[in-house]
Amino acid sequence: MAFQTITVECPCCKAALVVDSETGSVLSHKEFKKERASLEDFIANQKNRTAELDAKFNAAKEKEKNHLSVIEKKFEAAKKNKDLKDPPPSVNWD
Secondary structure, three states, X not given: OOOOEEXXXXXXOOOEEXXXXXXXXXXXXXXXXXXXXXXXXXHHHHHHHHHHHHHHHHHHHHHHXXXXXXXXXXXXXXXXXXXXXXXXXXXXXX
């Protein structure tokens, strides 16, 4: 009687497990060999990453500028209404 095997690939590490279908025991394990990228590919990816990080930095800088203007508006509203304990509906105090 010949036993049947099932080959299962790990979704995390891409390793292959050969499993006995009757007992469920692991018969062998084949580690996934990842190909190394060439130096040219690595340099190209780093150049793309630099542009991506610059874009993210500029977006964060713009968001911070907008945040500063919102804070200034809230401060001006608070100065005008010194006796007001609750903010007017147009101003969110956070």
